[in-house]
Amino acid sequence: xxxxxxxxxxxxxxxxxxxxxxxxxxxxxxxxxxxxxxxxxxxxxxxxxxxxxxxxxxxxxxxxxxxxxxxxxxxxxxxxxxxxxxxxxxxxxxxxxxxxxxxxxxxxxxxxxxxxxxxxxxxxxxxxxxxxxxxxxxxxxxxxxxxxxxxxxxxxxxxxxxxxxxxxxxxxxxxxxxxxxxxxxxxxxxxxxxxxxxxxxxxxxxxxxxxxxxxxxxxxxxxxxxxxxxxxxxxxxxxxxxxxxxxxxxxxxxxxxxxxxxxxxxxxxxxxxxxxxxxxxxxxxxxxxxxxxxxxxxxxxxxxxxxxxxxxxxxxxxxxxxxxxxxxxxxxxxxxxxxxxxxxxxxxxxxxxxxxxxxxxxxxxxxxxxxxxxxxxxxxxxxxxxxxxxxxxxxxxxxxxxxxxxxxxxxxxxxxxxxxxxxxxxxxxxxxxxxxxxxxxxxxxxxxxx
Numbered sequence: 001x002x003x004x005x006x007x008x009x010x011x012x013x014x015x016x017x018x019x020x021x022x023x024x025x026x027x028x029x030x031x032x033x034x035x036x037x038x039x040x041x042x043x044x045x046x047x048x049x050x051x052x053x054x055x056x057x058x059x060x061x062x063x064x065x066x067x068x069x070x071x072x073x074x075x076x077x078x079x080x081x082x083x084x085x086x087x088x089x090x091x092x093x094x095x096x097x098x099x100x101x102x103x104x105x106x107x108x109x110x111x112x113x114x115x116x117x118x119x120x121x122x123x124x125x126x127x128x129x130x131x132x133x134x135x136x137x138x139x140x141x142x143x144x145x146x147x148x149x150x151x152x153x154x155x156x157x158x159x160x161x162x163x164x165x166x167x168x169x170x171x172x173x174x175x176x177x178x179x180x181x182x183x184x185x186x187x188x189x190x191x192x193x194x195x196x197x198x199x200x201x202x203x204x205x206x207x208x209x210x211x212x213x214x215x216x217x218x219x220x221x222x223x224x225x226x227x228x229x230x231x232x233x234x235x236x237x238x239x240x241x242x243x244x245x246x247x248x249x250x251x252x253x254x255x256x257x258x259x260x261x262x263x264x265x266x267x268x269x270x271x272x273x274x275x276x277x278x279x280x281x282x283x284x285x286x287x288x289x290x291x292x293x294x295x296x297x298x299x300x301x302x303x304x305x306x307x308x309x310x311x312x313x314x315x316x317x318x319x320x321x322x323x324x325x326x327x328x329x330x331x332x333x334x335x336x337x338x339x340x341x342x343x344x345x346x347x348x349x350x351x352x353x354x355x356x357x358x359x360x361x362x363x364x365x366x367x368x369x370x371x372x373x374x375x376x377x378x379x380x381x382x383x384x385x386x387x388x389x390x391x392x393x394x395x396x397x398x399x400x401x402x403x404x405x406x407x408x409x410x411x412x413x414x415x416x417x418x419x420x421x422x423x424x425x426x427x428x429x430x431x432x433x434x435x436x437x438x439x440x441x442x443x444x445x446x447x448x449x450x
Contacts, residue, residue: 003120005031006040008061011048013247014105014177014206015081017157019046022080022108023146029112029121033148037068041120042076044103044111047083049172051349058083062096069098076100076120078111086163086178105177106162145198154401154430156200160188160231161207166250168277169288169360170317172351173208180208182217185225189234196240201430202399205231205246211253229261236265242432243267243399243415248315249274251299252290259306269415270307271341274299275315279334280327283320286360293334300338311416313342316376319369320348321360328372335379341387341416343380345373385442388418395436395450396420400428409446419444 005026009019022044023033034040045061048054065077079092080103088102101114116126145153164173165180192203205228207213213228225231228246235244244267251274262268278284281292303310316331335343347369350357398412398420409421410428421444422435428449435447 003031003041004034004039005042005044006034006037007044007046008037009046010054010057011046011050011081013157013204014159014208015046015048017159017206018080018106018108019044020146020149020156022046022111024144025108025112027146028144029115029125033146037065039072040075042078042111042115043068044078044080047079047081049082049176049351051346051351053349055083062099066096066098076111076114076118078103080108080111081105082172082176085176106159145195145200151199152402152429153198153200154399155202155204156195157206158188158191158195158203159183159206160228161210161213164208166209166290167288167355169286169355170320170348170351170357172354175353177208180212180216182213182215184217185214185231185234188231189238192235192241193238196238199240199430201241202243202245203235203241205235205244207246208248209250209253210246211249211255211258227255227257229255229257232258232261232265232268236267241267243269245269245271245417247273251276251296254299254303256302256306259303262310263307269417270310271313271415271417272303272307272310273313273315274303275344276331276334277315277317278320278323278327279331280323283323283327283331286322286356287317287320288355293330296334297338300340309416311341311418312338313344313417314340315344315346317346317348318372318376319364321356321362321364323348323364332376332379335376336383339383339387340380341384341418343376345376345380347373381442385440388440388442388445391418391437391445392440393437395434396445396447398422398433398435400431400433402429414445421446422449424449 007019007023009015037043047058069075069077077099078101079099082105084102084104086104088104092102093099101110103110112126115121161180161182163178163180167174195203211228213231214226225234232244249272254274262270276296277287277289279293303312350362396414398414400410400412403410409423411421413419420435434450436450437445437447439446
């Protein structure tokens with residue numbers, strides 16, 4: 001059967017992992033990847049709505065599929081991810097009648113079942129794959145990578161906590177991905193082993209609040225992992241893995257046990273992503289984050305005390321409802337004081353259903369949001385530029401992920417998640433390279449292989 005699929009993915013690392021799992025399931029059924037949606041038998045959009053800009057891109061892609069479906073009525077169009085949400089709404093199909101099937105985040109089985117119903121896949125195999133996907137495990141427990149990634153994928157994501165129950169006032173994720181639920185530890189370890197056996201050298205454990213892993217589990221095996229720190233220790237024993245990361249953390253749930261595991265386990269990278277979102281206590285209270293700026297300062301001090309030479313990344317939202325100039329300045333001053341290694345800065349975008357959208361007016365003008373975003377971005381460029389300049393002349397270890405053919409340079413990341421480029425005629429993919437840094441900028445490093 002000569003059938004093809006095309007998956008378009010936007011959004012977070014969780015969506016990347018979900019798309020990879022769906023691609024693996026389709027290839028198990030005999031489908032081959034297509035380079036473009038034109039002519040593909042199955043087209044899936046895996047969507048994000050965390051910000052309005054992402055949602056607008058999704059609508060644009062959806063619109064581009066309408067004429068393709070008109071020319072090829074037999075094409076199956078699937079919509080997956082956060083636009084669909086945990087409870088798919090029939091109104092989506094009425095609004096986009098060229099969409100054949102809706103899939104909630106991390107739940108590809110409706111598509112697999114539809115393919116069986118339409119005779120586009122062997123019924124028995126499709127239903128087996130659908131059931132395996134429902135359990136977040138492929139049939140026979142063997143997580144095969146999509147064909148294009150076998151032997152080429154160096155770093156992979158492994159979801160460990162699905163959904164979120166924290167409900168920050170601005171965040172749509174709990175409404176779209178459902179309540180928080182931890183995957184069974186045996187499934188996670190088996191997936192990590194499978195990826196390592198297929199050549200993956202680094203895995204990143206994912207969760208909306210990854211630190212909360214295991215809080216909802218009742219382990220029948222007293223030796224089974226009960227916390228994220230326990231899980232890191234189990235995965236650390238897997239042969240073939242070189243590095244382990246995790247994201248995203250929450251200031252209220254990062255424990256000393258977890259920090260000590262990072263410090264003690266050689267494979268676990270000393271890089272922590274822990275969003276602050278704002279540096280003003282009143283804004284943090286309106287966001288319902290559950291901590292103060294002082295609490296965040298204390299956490300950063302604990303991280304730096306317990307982990308040798310860590311790198312720390314954060315997220316910040318500017319222009320949250322009611323944020324005054326002085327409150328924004330508190331955020332600016334906090335970042336200037338803490339001097340973190342990376343900051344993802346976003347302008348506030350009201351999201352439907354959220355408490356902020358329902359109760360707080362979006363009263364910071366767009367041009368002022370952009371001014372504040374740029375001010376923080378410029379600050380971080382100076383801070384990170386100064387941090388990275390200390391690496392000039394030093395040798396760093398980079399796990400090489402691939403080659404930029406346009407520039408003719410290999411690229412990889414240090415343990416502290418800094419991007420490094422170097423030139424070499426050898427094949428370095430998937431290998432650890434010692435690189436002496438000859439140029440340092442705020443966003444990347446360039447060096448020579450040693």
